[in-house]
Amino acid sequence: MSFTKYKIDLVALYSGGLDSLLAMRLLRDQGRNLLALKFEHPFNKNLWRNSFKEYWDADLESAVWEVPLGQEFLDVILKPKYGYGKNFNPCIDCKIYMYKRAVKIIQEVGAYGLVTGEVLGQRPMSQNQSALALIENETYTRGLVLRPLSAQLLPETRIEQEHLVNRDRLLGLSGRNRTPQMELAKQWGISEYQTPAGGCLLTDIGYTKRLQEAIRHKQLSIFDTQLLKLGRHFRLPSGAKLIVGRFEEENNLLALLGKGRLIMMEDAVNKGPVGLLEGEAKTVNMSISGRIITRYSKSKEGKEAKVRYQLPNRDGWNELNVMPGDDEIIEELIIVPDK
Numbered sequence: 001m002s003f004t005k006y007k008i009d010l011v012a013l014y015s016g017g018l019d020s021l022l023a024m025r026l027l028r029d030q031g032r033n034l035l036a037l038k039f040e041h042p043f044n045k046n047l048w049r050n051s052f053k054e055y056w057d058a059d060l061e062s063a064v065w066e067v068p069l070g071q072e073f074l075d076v077i078l079k080p081k082y083g084y085g086k087n088f089n090p091c092i093d094c095k096i097y098m099y100k101r102a103v104k105i106i107q108e109v110g111a112y113g114l115v116t117g118e119v120l121g122q123r124p125m126s127q128n129q130s131a132l133a134l135i136e137n138e139t140y141t142r143g144l145v146l147r148p149l150s151a152q153l154l155p156e157t158r159i160e161q162e163h164l165v166n167r168d169r170l171l172g173l174s175g176r177n178r179t180p181q182m183e184l185a186k187q188w189g190i191s192e193y194q195t196p197a198g199g200c201l202l203t204d205i206g207y208t209k210r211l212q213e214a215i216r217h218k219q220l221s222i223f224d225t226q227l228l229k230l231g232r233h234f235r236l237p238s239g240a241k242l243i244v245g246r247f248e249e250e251n252n253l254l255a256l257l258g259k260g261r262l263i264m265m266e267d268a269v270n271k272g273p274v275g276l277l278e279g280e281a282k283t284v285n286m287s288i289s290g291r292i293i294t295r296y297s298k299s300k301e302g303k304e305a306k307v308r309y310q311l312p313n314r315d316g317w318n319e320l321n322v323m324p325g326d327d328e329i330i331e332e333l334i335i336v337p338d339k
């Protein structure tokens with residue numbers, strides 16, 4: 001990794017959400033130089049990119065490092081030591097992992113400690129006193145994590161004791177009421193930020209149902225976690241899976257991701273979605289997939305339709321005649337029904 005030219009005092013976990021933004025602002029106002037660490041994990045709503053990025057953010061007045069979290073992170077999420085929250089969110093294990101990665105970066109840049117936007121009592125699983133202490137114990141960061149939004153309610157950190165930051169100018173917020181944060185944002189003219197936890201699909205019911213279903217069938221890869229973000233998902237009787245795009249952008253993304261890796265299928269005559277089949281190109285799989293795809297295309301029910309498909313690592317297309325499916329087949333095989 002490259003490094004910015006000035007001395008970093010503290011490394012901040014920056015999610016893009018309001019709390020981490022305010023936490024950083026409170027410290028910038030005290031003249032501290034920060035490095036904003038934005039972990040790009042596979043469960044963000046946007047598609048995961050496996051690339052490190054460094055840039056200057058004028059609003060944050062700080063350098064930002066975007067650091068991808070890959071298979072190692074996924075392994076932690078799928079087998080969490082401290083279990084899951086209300087949905088499929090293993091927040092304590094997730095934070096432990098992120099703190100550990102952050103500690104390495106703190107050492108790399110010679111910073112003094114870590115800053116987070118955590119607010120005491122805001123999230124039941126990971127933001128209570130005992131969970132915060134547990135996370136610090138597991139990551140050997142006791143006294144080195146400053147939470148500016150709740151600092152006055154928490155034990156004094158070494159960062160405050162050694163006067164790197166003035167504790168009196170930090171806040172004492174707690175609980176789920178976000179009015180104080182909104183007021184601060186207004187006062188400081190901050191209008192663009194993500195909604196709280198809005199970026200993590202592990203708190204999304206539809207996504208986590210698909211994720212849990214997929215886990216029952218195979219060892220998941222990062223690629224699988226990304227496909228779970230797109231389209232409608234069907235489990236075929238053979239155990240194969242079909243993913244069908246719902247709108248143009250999804251169709252384009254599925255075509256891009258699936259090319260050369262999965263069997264691609266679409267209506268050969270009429271406008272319709274892109275389908276990706278994960279499984280063997282057996283007649284039974286191909287025929288059911290064709291029926292589902294033409295159920296969502298402009299082909300007419302009750303009239304034979306033609307689909308075309310491309311096998312992975314082959315350039316040419318083959319064709320197949322099918323009868324478009326009906327609501328019954330959709331209801332029977334769809335993993336999470338449309339709302």
Ligand code: SF4
Nearest residue numbers: 089090091094200202
């Ligand atoms: S909400 Fe998601 S990203 Fe945030 S701590 Fe929990 S599991 Fe991790």
